[in-house]
Structure formats: C-alpha cells, structure tokens
Amino acid sequence: MYLLGIESTCDESGIALIEARGEKVKILAHELRSQIKIHQPYGGVVPLLAAREHKKNLPFLLTLIEKNFDLRKIDYLAFSVGPGLLPALVEGKEFTINLAKKFNKKIIPVDHLYAHFASVFIKNKLHVWQKIKKINFPVLVLIVSGGHTNLYFVEDLTKFKKLGQTIDDAAGETLDKGARALNLGYPGGPIIEEKAKRAKNVYPLPKPLLEKGLNFSFSGLKTAFNELIKEIKEAKGTIDEEEIYNLSASLQKTVFEILIYKLNKAREFYKPKEIIITGGVSANMTLRKMAKKFFRNIKVIFPERILSTDNGLNIAVGGYFLLKEKSLALEPEKIEVYPRKI
Ligand code: AMP
Numbered sequence: 105m106y107l108l109g110i111e112s113t114c115d116e117s118g119i120a121l122i123e124a125r126g127e128k129v130k131i132l133a134h135e136l137r138s139q140i141k142i143h144q145p146y147g148g149v150v151p152l153l154a155a156r157e158h159k160k161n162l163p164f165l166l167t168l169i170e171k172n173f174d175l176r177k178i179d180y181l182a183f184s185v186g187p188g189l190l191p192a193l194v195e196g197k198e199f200t201i202n203l204a205k206k207f208n209k210k211i212i213p214v215d216h217l218y219a220h221f222a223s224v225f226i227k228n229k230l231h232v233w234q235k236i237k238k239i240n241f242p243v244l245v246l247i248v249s250g251g252h253t254n255l256y257f258v259e260d261l262t263k264f265k266k267l268g269q270t271i272d273d274a275a276g277e278t279l280d281k282g283a284r285a286l287n288l289g290y291p292g293g294p295i296i297e298e299k300a301k302r303a304k305n306v307y308p309l310p311k312p313l314l315e316k317g318l319n320f321s322f323s324g325l326k327t328a329f330n331e332l333i334k335e336i337k338e339a340k341g342t343i344d345e346e347e348i349y350n351l352s353a354s355l356q357k358t359v360f361e362i363l364i365y366k367l368n369k370a371r372e373f374y375k376p377k378e379i380i381i382t383g384g385v386s387a388n389m390t391l392r393k394m395a396k397k398f399f400r401n402i403k404v405i406f407p408e409r410i411l412s413t414d415n416g417l418n419i420a421v422g423g424y425f426l427l428k429e430k431s432l433a434l435e436p437e438k439i440e441v442y443p444r445k446i
C-alpha cells in the first residue's frame with residue numbers, strides 16, 4: 105500500500121511517500137523544507153510565520169512528489185496531529201483534509217512523539233525495499249526534542265507507559281535558551297554541539313530533581329547557567345570565544361548527564377531489553393557517545409541523524425504502524441489537532 109506522511113507541527117514542512125508491504129517499506133519520496141532561516145532573526149519559532157510557510161511549502165512539496173507518482177494511487181494519508189504549534193497544525197490539517205477529500209482517502213492521525221519513536225525503525229534510503237528494524241521489546245524510549253523530554257516504557261509497537269517528563273523546560277529548549285544567552289543564534293542545540301568540541305574546561309552546573317523520580321527539570325540549570333555567564337562577564341569584562349566553548353560544553357554535558365542518569369534509574373527498575381533515544385537532541389554526537397559508553401551491556405538505539413528532527417517520513421512510518429496494529433484511519437472530518445497533550 106502507498107502512504108503519504110505530512111508533517112507541519114513546528115518549523116519543518118515535510119511530505120514523504122512510502123510503499124509498505126508486511127514487514128518491508130520502500131521510500132518513494134522524502135521532501136523537506138526547513139524554515140530555520142525564516143525564524144532565525146527572531147531567535148526562535150514564530151507560530152504564525154511557521155503557519156504561513158507551511159501554507160506555501162506543503163503544496164510545493166506535493167508538486168515535487170506528483171512529478172513521479174500518480175497521487176490517485178495513494179491508499180492513506182498520515183498526518184501529525186500534535187503536539188505542536190496550533191497555527192502550524194491548523195494549516196497542515198487544512199492541507200491534509202483537502203487532499204484526502206479530493207482523492208476520497210482516510211487519514212491516519214499520528215502523534216508527533218510517536219513519529220519520533222517510529223524514526224528508529226527505518227533507514228533514509230530512497231527507492232529500495234528495506235526491512236523494518238526489529239526491536240527487542242520491552243524498551244525504554246527517551247524522546248528529547250525542542251518541546252519535549254519524555255520517558256516511556258514500551259512493550260510493543262503501540263503499548264506505551266509514560267514514566268516521566270519535564271516539569272518545566274525541555275532538553276532541546278535548554279540548549280536553545282543557553283545558546284541564546286550566549287548570542288549564538290537558533291536553533292541552539294547544533295551550535296552548542298559545535299562550540300563544545302573546542303572546550304578546554306567544563307564548569308560544574310546543578311542537576312535539579314536528579315534523585316526525585318523519573319521526571320526531568322531543567323529550569324534551575326538554565327538559571328544557574330545564566331548566572332555563570334554573568335559572573336564570567338563581570339570577572340573578565342567579556343565572554344571570549346574560549347569561554348563560549350567551555351560554557352557550551354558545560355551546559356551540554358550537564359543536560360546529557362541528567363538524561364543518562366534518569367534513563368539508568370528507569371533501566372534498573374524496568375529492566376528493558378534495549379534503549380531508544382530519539383527526537384531532535386538525539387542528533388547530538390556527544391550524547392550518542394556518552395550514552396553508548398555508559399550503557400555498555402545494553403543496546404542503545406538512535407535514529408539516523410537526519411531522521412532525528414521532524415520530517416514527513418517519520419509520520420508515514422508511524423502511520424503505517426498505527427494502521428497495521430490498530431486499524432487506525434479516520435474520515436477527514438474526524439481529524440482534530442492538539443497543541444499539547446492533556
Ligand atoms: P525537534 O523538536 O525534534 O524538531 O528537534 C529540535 C530540537 O533539537 C531543538 O531544540 C534543537 O536545538 C535540537 N537539536 C537539533 N540538532 C541538535 C544537535 N545536534 N545537538 C543538540 N540538540 C539538537
């Protein structure tokens with residue numbers, strides 16, 4: 105069957121087309137337009153601008169796919185219904201519903217976090233049949249992105265138990281805000297990663313909520329980081345390049361140590377067979393190395409780096425799982441978007 109995946113939750117407009125048959129998938133198209141340049145001057149994503157860009161980008165991406173594929177052959181549309189920015193989701197919803205109605209198709213509503221989970225099952229390889237990756241359940245799944253830091257115990261493709269989440273800022277948001285405090289630009293995570301590579305020292309920073317359950321908290325760390333910047337500025341009169349390297353490494357290391365510590369706590373209690381770390385922050389090579397080094401005797405699985413951040417392919421694959429496992433597909437009128445999960 106043919107599935108079209110549509111992503112419009114935040115600042116990436118994405119559409120992908122997959123052919124799926126049993127345990128195999130073939131990626132026929134994977135189109136993505138990042139809006140980073142549009143939002144950069146504002147230091148973060150502006151929801152109404154994101155919506156305006158999706159309105160422009162999604163029809164354009166579809167024309168690229170249409171060049172090589174007759175859209176009438178599509179069996180289902182998979183659409184990321186949230187969590188995300190409401191104006192962006194509404195724009196994507198309108199696009200998806202119109203398309204579904206035009207071709208008389210049903211829509212599979214895909215939770216955005218579920219799509220991050222789905223991203224580890226496939227390789228970003230066009231036009232070849234590939235086997236869906238086998239995972240040894242149960243697994244722990246940590247989703248670390250710009251808006252979320254969620255930890256789950258997962259028993260099969262659709263049986264999720266949430267163990268913890270951030271009670272304030274998300275891990276990616278902490279890196280983004282840290283980068284902004286250092287005037288490094290947006291999105292901060294990849295910039296911090298680059299700067300940290302040249303660090304000579306790291307400063308100790310607090311790890312709030314560390315011993316208290318499986319929830320995460322980063323706002324105290326953010327405050328301490330801002331204080332540290334102020335102290336260095338006062339002492340040295342400026343934040344020079346070397347300090348930027350050191351500060352970036354300190355923030356990144358502390359965030360990742362918190363993530364790994366909590367993951368390990370959960371692992372001791374729930375005894376999973378494997379660990380999955382996914383979402384935008386999982387693109388970070390330092391996090392990957394730290395996690396692999398720490399969890400020596402348990403497999404840690406990451407998505408391909410390019411699939412860590414938002415895209416239509418994750419939605420299409422997530423949609424295929426939901427259809428297969430739960431027969432989930434709705435008439436277009438039934439589709440509702442949600443900015444956050446209740
Ligand atoms: P997402 O919300 O899944 O689209 O991911 C976006 C978030 O991932 C933002 O907070 C980015 O700063 C963060 N991010 C992207 N690439 C990296 C990276 N290489 N290292 C750390 N964070 C990253």
Ligand code: MG
Nearest residue numbers: 249384413414
């Ligand atoms: Mg995301």
